[in-house]
Amino acid sequence: xxxxxxxxxxxxxxxxxxxxxRGGKTTNLEYIYSKYTNRAKTQLVSIKTHGDRTLFFxxxxxxxxxxxxxxxxxxxxxxxxxxxxEATRRLVLKGVDGIVFVADSIKEKEEDNIFSYNNLKENLxxxxxxIKNMPLVFQYNKRDLASLGIPLLSVKTxxxxxxxELKAPYFEASALKGINVVNTLKKIVVLTMxxxxxxxx
Amino acid sequence: xxxxxxxxxxxxxxxxxxxxFSELGLHCVALIDMAGNIVVEFNNGxxxxxxxxLAALAxxxxxxxxxxxxxxxxxxxxxxxxxxxxESIHFxxxxxxxxxxxxxxxxxxxxxxxxxxxxxxxxxxxxMEK
Numbered sequence: 001x002x003x004x005x006x007x008x009x010x011x012x013x014x015x016x017x018x019x020x021x022r023g024g025k026t027t028n029l030e031y032i033y034s035k036y037t038n039r040a041k042t043q044l045v046s047i048k049t050h051g052d053r054t055l056f057f058x059x060x061x062x063x064x065x066x067x068x069x070x071x072x073x074x075x076x077x078x079x080x081x082x083x084x085x086e087a088t089r090r091l092v093l094k095g096v097d098g099i100v101f102v103a104d105s106i107k108e109k110e111e112d113n114i115f116s117y118n119n120l121k122e123n124l125x126x127x128x129x130x131i132k133n134m135p136l137v138f139q140y141n142k143r144d145l146a147s148l149g150i151p152l153l154s155v156k157t158x159x160x161x162x163x164x165e166l167k168a169p170y171f172e173a174s175a176l177k178g179i180n181v182v183n184t185l186k187k188i189v190v191l192t193m194x195x196x197x198x199x200x201x
Numbered sequence: 202x203x204x205x206x207x208x209x210x211x212x213x214x215x216x217x218x219x220x221x222f223s224e225l226g227l228h229c230v231a232l233i234d235m236a237g238n239i240v241v242e243f244n245n246g247x248x249x250x251x252x253x254x255l256a257a258l259a260x261x262x263x264x265x266x267x268x269x270x271x272x273x274x275x276x277x278x279x280x281x282x283x284x285x286x287x288e289s290i291h292f293x294x295x296x297x298x299x300x301x302x303x304x305x306x307x308x309x310x311x312x313x314x315x316x317x318x319x320x321x322x323x324x325x326x327x328x329m330e331k
Contacts, residue, residue: 003240095236
């Protein structure tokens, strides 16, 4: 659960970007960082391999200003998407408050998306958290590639494969071009804050 | 990984950490939870907001080192430190929820810091038990 300091009126919330490797999780954070550099409390921290793949996590603290009288710091994390970094993904999920699932719209990534989603469910169970109770937003990324003639999964297919059970909000996005990146962030922040408010009451 | 601290517990812990910070002339001290949230923090102004990144990395680092401990057959490595030319970092586990991170310069003796850190942990544990 989020860290809430009643005396200092401070809330720290942890939001994790989850999804298959090379799906655009880090690109989401890079876009947010470039757009809101003045509001981000620090540099974007990335622990990458030589091949520029996320090794441990990316981290971006983000000052949301005051929400209900509380200074709110959103801490954005990404997990490494590659299958072999399972242990790291679990570590990053510790204490998570909200999740953005970044799915890769490229047709060839169909199985990777499903694998990653199931993996997320299993890893949350390890922390006794049910995905159905977790604030979650789907982001169907790389929609812009359709204009280049690259075969993409239809939104209907993605919805039925990933979101038929949860019926969570989703966005068609292009993290590289910044399309719907901010809307995804806003949505997950609102959902997470709502849950938090209910828990506090 | 839920935990709660009452205002009086929080205040007492803050006081303990502040005394430790000023007595040893530390550059920064942070009590963080295992998810990387900052619970209490004091610094000399040079770190500013990078303390959030430091806390996130420290929690991740600690978890990674714990996994390493398991691989070599240890239950955990409860403390470790990194030595630099001008800044060094000392990490100590308080309990299953909290970590104490101390950033210090060459003017602070590591031996004395370890000794004091142990005392501070005991004091914090007593506060938590209450």
